[in-house]
Amino acid sequence: MESLKCNQCGAPLEITPDTVVAVCRFCGMSNFLLGDLTEVLAVPTLSSSEIVNKAVERTKKDLNLRWRMSAINFTSPDLHYLPFYFVKGVLNADYKATVVVIYKRSQPRAGTASSRAGTASRVVRVAGRVSLSDVAAVLARRAPWGLSADALAKHFLDTAPKPKPLADVVSQGKSAFLAAEIAPEKAKAKAVRILISRLLKRVEEDAAAKAKEAVGVKTATTIVQDKAVEYEVVQLEASRLTYLPLWVMTYLYNGSHYHYYAAGWDGRVVLAEEPVFAEHRAANLLGAVASGGFLGGLGATYLPVDFFTGIMTLAGGAVLSYAAAGGLLKSRRVEK
Amino acid sequence: MMQCTFCGARYEAPPGRRFYVCPYCGTALSEGKTYESVYIFKPRTDKTTAFQAVLNLKPTGSPGDLPQAAPAAAELHFLPLYLYHVSFRPLSGSEADVAALAVSKPPVELPRGYRFPTRWKTPFRPSLEKMGVFHQPDLDPKSAFQSLGEVVEEAEAYAYVFRTKVTVSWRFEGMAYFPVWALEYEYGGRRYAAAVDATDGTVIQMEYPLSKRGRAQATASAAAVVSGSAVLGTLTAALWATWPAVGTLGGLLASAGAAWRLVKFAAARRGVYKAEAKL
Numbered sequence: 001m002e003s004l005k006c007n008q009c010g011a012p013l014e015i016t017p018d019t020v021v022a023v024c025r026f027c028g029m030s031n032f033l034l035g036d037l038t039e040v041l042a043v044p045t046l047s048s049s050e051i052v053n054k055a056v057e058r059t060k061k062d063l064n065l066r067w068r069m070s071a072i073n074f075t076s077p078d079l080h081y082l083p084f085y086f087v088k089g090v091l092n093a094d095y096k097a098t099v100v101v102i103y104k105r106s107q108p109r110a111g112t113a114s115s116r117a118g119t120a121s122r123v124v125r126v127a128g129r130v131s132l133s134d135v136a137a138v139l140a141r142r143a144p145w146g147l148s149a150d151a152l153a154k155h156f157l158d159t160a161p162k163p164k165p166l167a168d169v170v171s172q173g174k175s176a177f178l179a180a181e182i183a184p185e186k187a188k189a190k191a192v193r194i195l196i197s198r199l200l201k202r203v204e205e206d207a208a209a210k211a212k213e214a215v216g217v218k219t220a221t222t223i224v225q226d227k228a229v230e231y232e233v234v235q236l237e238a239s240r241l242t243y244l245p246l247w248v249m250t251y252l253y254n255g256s257h258y259h260y261y262a263a264g265w266d267g268r269v270v271l272a273e274e275p276v277f278a279e280h281r282a283a284n285l286l287g288a289v290a291s292g293g294f295l296g297g298l299g300a301t302y303l304p305v306d307f308f309t310g311i312m313t314l315a316g317g318a319v320l321s322y323a324a325a326g327g328l329l330k331s332r333r334v335e336k
Numbered sequence: 337m338m339q340c341t342f343c344g345a346r347y348e349a350p351p352g353r354r355f356y357v358c359p360y361c362g363t364a365l366s367e368g369k370t371y372e373s374v375y376i377f378k379p380r381t382d383k384t385t386a387f388q389a390v391l392n393l394k395p396t397g398s399p400g401d402l403p404q405a406a407p408a409a410a411e412l413h414f415l416p417l418y419l420y421h422v423s424f425r426p427l428s429g430s431e432a433d434v435a436a437l438a439v440s441k442p443p444v445e446l447p448r449g450y451r452f453p454t455r456w457k458t459p460f461r462p463s464l465e466k467m468g469v470f471h472q473p474d475l476d477p478k479s480a481f482q483s484l485g486e487v488v489e490e491a492e493a494y495a496y497v498f499r500t501k502v503t504v505s506w507r508f509e510g511m512a513y514f515p516v517w518a519l520e521y522e523y524g525g526r527r528y529a530a531a532v533d534a535t536d537g538t539v540i541q542m543e544y545p546l547s548k549r550g551r552a553q554a555t556a557s558a559a560a561v562v563s564g565s566a567v568l569g570t571l572t573a574a575l576w577a578t579w580p581a582v583g584t585l586g587g588l589l590a591s592a593g594a595a596w597r598l599v600k601f602a603a604a605r606r607g608v609y610k611a612e613a614k615l
Contacts, residue, residue: 044521146614189431196430201496206342212456255403256392257537259615271615276396281557292591293568299585300569301576310448317590321561325594331609333396334452 007031020179021170042081042164042170042177043156045203045245045264051077054267055260057250061151062278062335068253077249079264082149083140083180084242086157087191091131095203097227099211103220121308123225128208132199136191140180140241148261151336152246161265163242177243182239189216192233203229258332272335284327291320359614376414379467379515379534383410386517386532389505390542395609397524397550397601408527409520412441412468414513418477420506424491427502433485436480438473444518446540468515473524477508508596516540528606541610551602565591 006013006022011033013022022031046054052074059065059072102121137153139145170177182190208222245264250257253275261271295317303310339344368529381389387410391403416438437446473480482488487504495502515534520527523545530542569587570580603609 148615186431190433192427193424193430193432196427196494206565227497228499231498244565255392257389261615273615275394285557285564287595288591289564289568291586292561292565292594294572296565296586296588296590297569297583298574298576298586299590300582301573301578302583314586314590317586318593320566320593321591322593322597323431325557325561325597328594328598329396329554334613334615 008259011216019329039271040166040243041240042168042243043245044169045079045247046267048077048079050249051247051249051262051264051267055251055262055269057183058260058269058272059251062272062274064274064279065253068277072256073252073336075250075252077104077119077260077262079176080246080248081177082145082152082246083178084153084156084244085140085184085187086239086242087138087188088138088235089191089195089233090128090238091132091195091199091231091233092190093132093199093203093229093231094127094129095227095229096125097203097207097211097264098225099124099126099207100223100225101215101217101220103215103217104223119333122215124211124214126214127209128206128210129201130202130206132195132202134195134198136194136198138182138187138190138194140182140187140299141178142208144179145229148246148248148271151261151263152244152263155263155270156244158234159263159266159268166243169243176245180241184241186188186238187238191236191238196231199231200229203227270336274333274335276330276333279334280330281328286323288321288328291324292317297321352388358386366610372525375510376513377515378534379412381517381532381534381537382444383407383412383517386519386534387521389532389537389539390519391521393539393542393609395542395607397546397554397607399547399550402523402544405521405523405528408522411518412445413516414468414470415439415442415446416471416473417512417514418473419509420477420481420482421509421513422487422504422506424445425502425503425505427494427498429437430494432487433509433555434484435512436484438475438477438480439471443469443471444516444529444540446516473511481506503507526606538611538614539609541608544607544609546602546604546607550607554598554602558595558602561594561598562588562591565594573600576613581611 005011013248045051055074055077055312060069065072077247094139100121100123102119103119135157136180137157139149139153204224204227205226207224211222212218212220229291232303247260247262247264249260249262251260256275258275260269262269262272295313299310299315299317301310339346389407394402401492417435417436420433420434420436422434423473475483491502491504517530517532517534519530519532521530522528526545528545531540532538533540565587566584567587569583569585570589571583573583574580574588576583
């Protein structure tokens with residue numbers, strides 16, 4: 001442990017490697033352990049009681065929880081200020097791809113005037129250029145946090161609250177700030193990895209659209225079989241280190257703990273852990289019946305006509321019903 | 337005996353390991369190299385809270401009086417993790433941080449892709465050793481890294497798409513100790529095991545007794561899915577203007593997926609709950 005002293009009264013400060021702000025036990029002065037404070041931003045948060053109120057409101061509106069309010073108890077929430085870099089990147093990609101287009105077409109039925117639906121497939125080669133201009137949120141910590149941090153960053157980008165200099169915000173959650181462990185340069189590198197996966201997704205979408213156009217159909221199933229991509233990073237810019245407030249709130253339902261994860265600036269619950277109720281089980285049961293019954297019936301009918309399609313439909317029904325049965329056995333669920 | 341290069345303490349070093357961690361200061365040694373950055377994730381959940389979290393979780397099919405089950409044993413384990421910084425060359429600047437378990441046989445099984453939390457990380461101190469069982473890493477950083485299949489898979493995907501050979505290069509960043517409660521409780525004369533993330537109280541996994549009601553519900557659901565599917569299959573075939581019996585058979589066949597899963601659950605000796613994702 002290092003021994004640091006309070007800037008105002010000289011008393012020793014208790015710090016760990018994770019300390020961003022050390023509040024002096026003797027005089028109450030906030031001591032910043034970051035280099036240049038003007039470079040760091042933070043989004044102000046609502047108070048603990050406001051967060052609780054928002055959570056209660058959310059619960060009253062929740063489709064499943066609103067009927068069970070009397071069985072729910074809320075506990076006081078914990079604040080965590082998570083450090084993020086928001087990296088804006090512009091990437092271009094040139095690609096060549098081979099796409100299989102599977103579409104419906106009507107075939108005249110032999111000997112009759114009616115026609116019946118059939119499927120056809122074509123392999124198309126396409127090439128193109130896509131551009132991606134997007135912002136990636138990078139948590140400035142060495143180990144990942146969890147899904148709530150992703151949801152929090154997404155909500156920040158969607159709602160765009162105004163961050164303030166850290167010094168103006170710090171009184172709200174002295175010990176809640178987590179130290180940033182990575183520098184902007186490293187954040188940019190991590191952002192490239194996030195942006196590349198989005199770029200590849202866009203390449204797939206573009207290739208699928210071009211392939212459908214080439215075949216001349218609007219609705220079709222496409223499978224990108226093979227793609228070759230060359231990309232370049234045109235622009236990459238990291239924001240200042242920005243602290244976002246995340247409240248973790250536990251509530252009890254029938255004595256069992258569940259968590260809400262709420263954004264501090266507007267109290268919006270970005271991720272909610274909820275119990276699995278009878279209505280969810282019923283929905284999963286119906287799902288299992290629908291997939292098993294409909295696809296099974298369809299597959300069996302198809303067997304004499306087209307053995308392969310019939311078997312695949314049957315197997316698809318079995319897989320879907322297996323998955324729905326998993327939902328039936330689930331103990332808790334996550335709502336976004 | 338090993339002598340720590342950092343604090344000079346001597347400690348026991350079982351042979352056959354390539355990696356040693358000083359129990360006094362946490363400095364890690366390997367073949368003459370010293371790694372100083374050893375962290376510990378501070379346990380914030382005590383034994384009682386951990387038991388409460390497990391017994392009140394109420395997984396599917398568990399008996400209603402499970403919260404009254406008797407705690408039988410509890411041990412706090414500190415699992416060593418290696419932290420790496422990974423880059424994919426020649427893809428410009430694409431990087432990531434990953435953690436891998438540094439023991440080949442952990443005392444508790446962790447779900448695949450479990451995200452280790454970053455909260456409450458403090459430097460390792462010898463006094464912490466009294467708190468629980470510290471496991472010495474028995475894998476070297478290289479082979480532990482290879483257990484991270486997803487990193488290699490990702491590199492392969494990139495190599496395929498960008499038509500270049502992508503090499504994964506990694507740098508060993510240090511070690512962290514991660515606390516997990518290994519619990520046992522007794523219900524109806526049988527013992528059941530559970531594991532709780534001691535940093536934030538998340539139940540990682542637990543075994544639990546299945547109640548008669550739970551088994552009956554799963555069996556009833558299986559029967560409902562099978563009969564419902566048969567009826568719907570018959571209707572589908574009838575609408576398609578073929579023999580309805582063919583559709584009945586199809587519905588029965590396709591619902592076998594759900595039926596198998598539900599019956600397997602109902603017939604199991606005990607239920608198993610596993611945390612899905614780190615929230």
